[in-house]
Amino acid sequence: MKEITITLIDRDGKKHSLKAPTDVNMNLMELCKSYEFPIQGICGGMAMCASCQIYIHSENSVNEISDDERAMLSEAVFVKENSRLGCQIQINKELDGLVFEIAPE
Secondary structure, X not given: OOEEEEEEEOOOOOEEEEEEEOOOOOEHHHHHHHOOOOOXXXXXXXXXXXXXXXXXXXXXXXXXXXXXXXHHHHOOOOOOOOEEEHHHOEOOHHHOOOEEEEOOO
């Protein structure tokens, strides 16, 4: 599988179907930026800011949260139990069909 489809809910609550290649080293933040969604990613994907915070709305698991990511989320606003940093979620075939939401600014 070289391409997957995920659903992204924007800050207005509208759902978007996004195609994502699995054969390049891309993360969810980069995918959102490629579709021109308002995710900043100020730190460039180093888990040193929370400007790419998303919520996971699917039961399927994504990669485990790292200590650095957990620490950054502990300082962020609008954090929920399903919060993650988009820069820390690598695009792979296991994400096919999952639903994500962009957190408020």
